[in-house]
Amino acid sequence: MKLLFAYGAVIEKDSYGLTPVLAAAVAGHARIVEYLTLLPQCSTADRIDALELLGATFVDKKRDVASAAKVWKIAMLERQLAKAGSLRDVTASPEPAYGYAVEPRSAGELAELILEPDAVRMNALVIRERVLGPVHPDTAYYVRYRGAVYADSGDFTRCIELWTHAVDMQRNHLDPLSVATQVTILSPDFILCQVLWTVVDFF
Numbered sequence: 735m736k737l738l739f740a741y742g743a744v745i746e747k748d749s750y751g752l753t754p755v756l757a758a759a760v761a762g763h764a765r766i767v768e769y770l771t772l773l774p775q776c777s778t779a780d781r782i783d784a785l786e787l788l789g790a791t792f793v794d795k796k797r798d799v800a801s802a803a804k805v806w807k808i809a810m811l812e813r814q815l816a817k818a819g820s821l822r823d824v825t826a827s828p829e830p831a832y833g834y835a836v837e838p839r840s841a842g843e844l845a846e847l848i849l850e851p852d853a854v855r856m857n858a859l860v861i862r863e864r865v866l867g868p869v870h871p872d873t874a875y876y877v878r879y880r881g882a883v884y885a886d887s888g889d890f891t892r893c894i895e896l897w898t899h900a901v902d903m904q905r906n907h908l909d910p911l912s913v914a915t916q917v918t919i920l921s922p923d924f925i926l927c928q929v930l931w932t933v934v935d936f937f
Contacts, residue, residue: 735770751867752870755776755780756784756787758770759791762791762796767788770784786809789802789858789861790862792805793857793858794858794862794876810839810840810844832860838857868903868904874904877899878896881894881896
């Protein structure tokens with residue numbers, strides 16, 4: 735990465751509108767995120783979004799809540815110091831599928847959040863949808879993934895709520911017959927299999 739910039743690499747957005755620092759955050763490349771956020775080309779808004787997104791990746795991909803809490807705290811402090819109107823809004827209407835989760839606004843709220851594993855997971859989903867948007871494949875993927883985790887633990891209601899939200903996101907923003915939407919629509923087959931195996935085991 736350093737070599738690329740040494741030879742005049744230019745920061746461009748990918749097909750989903752993500753800058754390199756956001757793409758690195760999605761993939762969980764913490765050192766690359768750290769390097770890119772120090773470049774003058776990286777805006778304050780992108781830096782904060784990247785740190786928040788990196789925290790979500792720590793939660794979902796690496797199950798590392800401690801590292802997530804660390805970068806979320808840094809992002810929160812920077813958000814508080816940033817000029818009014820220079821950042822993306824985080825006050826969207828709470829999503830029922832995420833348990834009406836709202837991103838923490840203070841160190842105290844963040845400290846309380848970290849004590850609740852389910853709240854941490856929902857916060858990661860809220861951040862991912864806000865930063866990546868509903869069209870990015872990772873947004874729906876991790877909503878489906880979290881639903882599958884609930885299904886594994888027997889909480890089929892939460893699973894169906896999340897999967898329904900994933901379908902609604904894709905139905906509203908992608909072609910009706912897109913491959914991504916079809917995969918999400920077929921996900922409930924997993925629940926049916928789980929229920930059938932539970933009944934078979936019972937008898």
